[in-house]
Amino acid sequence: MSLLRNSKLVYRIYNFFHREKLKQNEDLYKKIGLKKHYAAPVSSADFEHLDPSLLAPSQEVKTAIQTKKNNLPKEIQDQIKDWNQNGFAILRSFYSDEKAESINEEVDHLLDTGKVKWRYGNKIMFAIHKSKMLTDLGSNRQLLDVLDVLVGQPVSLFQSINFKTGSQQRTHSDAIHMTTFPFGNMIAIWVALEDMTLENGALHYYPGSHKLPYVMNKDFDNISSKLWLGPKDYSDYENKIQEVLAQNPMEKKVFTAKKGDVLIWHANLLHGGEKVLDPKSTRKSVVYHYFADHSVAYHEITERPGLRIIQGR
Numbered sequence: 001m002s003l004l005r006n007s008k009l010v011y012r013i014y015n016f017f018h019r020e021k022l023k024q025n026e027d028l029y030k031k032i033g034l035k036k037h038y039a040a041p042v043s044s045a046d047f048e049h050l051d052p053s054l055l056a057p058s059q060e061v062k063t064a065i066q067t068k069k070n071n072l073p074k075e076i077q078d079q080i081k082d083w084n085q086n087g088f089a090i091l092r093s094f095y096s097d098e099k100a101e102s103i104n105e106e107v108d109h110l111l112d113t114g115k116v117k118w119r120y121g122n123k124i125m126f127a128i129h130k131s132k133m134l135t136d137l138g139s140n141r142q143l144l145d146v147l148d149v150l151v152g153q154p155v156s157l158f159q160s161i162n163f164k165t166g167s168q169q170r171t172h173s174d175a176i177h178m179t180t181f182p183f184g185n186m187i188a189i190w191v192a193l194e195d196m197t198l199e200n201g202a203l204h205y206y207p208g209s210h211k212l213p214y215v216m217n218k219d220f221d222n223i224s225s226k227l228w229l230g231p232k233d234y235s236d237y238e239n240k241i242q243e244v245l246a247q248n249p250m251e252k253k254v255f256t257a258k259k260g261d262v263l264i265w266h267a268n269l270l271h272g273g274e275k276v277l278d279p280k281s282t283r284k285s286v287v288y289h290y291f292a293d294h295s296v297a298y299h300e301i302t303e304r305p306g307l308r309i310i311q312g313r
């Protein structure tokens with residue numbers, strides 16, 4: 001990591017000028033009695049002494065969520081019924097082939113017109129800020145209802161990542177990138193925009209792994225100081241996850257999805273991208289991440305508060 005990227009001060013100055021986007025956190029800090037400036041670095045260490053029930057959904061919210069659940073089509077209720085045990089759910093053919101194709105055309109258009117750019121090699125980050133079509137795909141009414149039901153409270157779209165080739169990302173939990181207090185109030189969906197094969201770097205995941213303890217900075221000795229982020233690299237985190245899996249052997253599943261299928265995963269479900277065996281293959285997909293509205297949102301590894309831009313519906 002470069003010196004600038006490792007400096008807490010740089011992030012703090014940036015955050016200072018984005019108070020509007022940090023308003024949810026600011027209000028929630030007050031509610032839970034956390035004495036912290038809205039622009040200040042924040043990490044799991046800040047919440048260790050706090051009771052998660054401080055931000056538990058009210059009875060009114062619980063009742064509204066139960067009503068939503070009862071109103072979901074029977075087919076979807078069946079598809080999500082093992083969520084608590086598995087930490088994932090698959091909605092087959094949730095989007096039509098035509099919808100997936102229109103998104104692929106939109107992504108090409110965004111790239112051709114320079115509205116979005118590749119980041120970190122093969123990712124398009126936050127295309128939702130440039131495309132209503134992509135925002136709408138991730139804010140589909142029925143989908144949001146399902147996510148609200150799974151998290152147990154209303155969630156809003158936060159971020160999108162588009163891929164045209166396999167990510168080949170090593171196994172991780174999103175909770176190291178997008179974290180909440182209380183834990184578990186982030187949820188993600190992954191949409192197949194074409195058929196997946198064993199050659200084009202399909203997504204993999206470990207059913208039940210969401211029940212493993214969250215791996216946070218302190219768990220791989222990534223301890224920050226007042227001015228600097230912790231000294232470890234992201235690969236140290238990935239190595240730690242391999243250690244956790246060696247100590248807790250689990251079945252790995254590879255999602256050979258069909259175009260239009262959706263995989264939903266829990267904030268702490270371990271997942272990643274398989275090796276791309278055919279270098280000429282494409283693997284078009286989009287991931288969306290959502291935060292519960294009534295949770296503090298932050299990025300554990302960079303200790304930044306979550307700048308929430310999209311209010312969801």
Ligand SMILES: O=C(O)CCC(=O)C(=O)O
Binds near residue numbers: 166174203272273285
């Ligand atoms: O699409 C993939 O292969 C992995 C994506 C992923 O792990 C993520 O966005 O968290």
